Amino acid sequence: MPNLLALIKKNSLLIFLFLLSLEGKSQSIQLKSDLMLIDTNSKQQVHHHQKRSYIYKNQAKTFKNSNPASLLYGGSLYVYQNLISQHFSANCLYDPSCSDFSKQAVKRFGLVKGSLLTIDRLNRCNRIAATGLDPQTINEKSHRFNDPISKYK
């Protein structure tokens, strides 16, 4: 026994290096960081009932966004998106939805062209039009047909 202890003492550096090499190879389970991951991930899943914003929010007041027609359009879209749309049983076929598409179209092309594009989109958002849509354009996350505003010029 004393011989063995003397041997261990003598080779302590080698034993230390040997253990160090084992430490490097092993990769233990990081339970604490995994639990942190679970916590942050689940907190992100909580659905916050955030209101959808007004179309001209945080924009400098100009004639384009403060004339009566724009105010009426913006106000009714806001009321529709935040108060009425959730009570309808039907879902929109497209991604972005018709109301979001309209918002983006008016922002990009102005009220006149934007309204015409909205009418066109609303006419295409029905069961008959759905039969002619390309299945390749289905968005995997939203399960709806992709029809972004960038397609229109």
Next chain:
Amino acid sequence: MRYTIKYFFSFIFLCAIFSNSTAQNGKADSLYAVGNYFAASIEYERMLFHSPDVATQHYFKYRKAQCYKQLKDFSRALEELQSIYFNNSSDSLYMRVCYEQSLCLYLNGEAPKALWKIDEYIHRSKDSTSFQYFMPIKLLCYNETQQWNEAKGCFVQFIKAQTFSQEKEKELTDSIEWLYTRKNLPRMKSADRAETWSRFIPGAGQIYAGHTGEGITNFLINASILTFAGIQAINHYYITGYLMGLGFFNKTYHGGMKRAVTLAQERNKEEMIRFNSKINQMIRESCIAE
């Protein structure tokens, strides 16, 4: 002298293996360590392509899955892990792969499958000391599936598996008992009941799910559309009353039922996340040493 030589050779042998594997893994591991998980996953993929044997391939697949987990792409991590097959349950990687699989299943919202995976590991593995690593996930899965008694039992088992003093163990067991009393458990709302409420009184399902304002709005919308249809019928405008009134009523009535179910499910999810977050914090703060 004989022993010294033995030690010396064993050191050289292990050090050679270690230095070789470090040189190979070095870049990928360092990318992983600095948090560049996407680049690390590509590097592990490259090493997987060049790896000569199945065991090494398994290891790199496991590391790749860990990268995807950190990137929060849990379904892809699961795809990677599910392609790893073990003939021998005593393989050192088996426990870690099973652990990652159950964790990713839980994170992917598949708590029953995660429970099944953990049970499979417990059934196949002979290393009972490793079971405690699975217990926190098992406990959260039991909570998610509302198996409260099993969850409580699992939590107590996890506490007993730790090396706590008797006082500390008693304190933690008491707090578990308190946590799982009826008044502290999440109050779940039945989605079916919400739908039934909305079927008979439009808007009542939303109020049941805790959204009074939305329920009242739904009731008013339905009532005003029905009133419109009635007035049109009284004035002999039957077609307008039928198409505009009952057509819209059909949309808002069924929409209200659907919305009540969604709201009840969302509320249940939030309650469960709040409860599990409390338990998660308790495990992290009092049960796992730094």
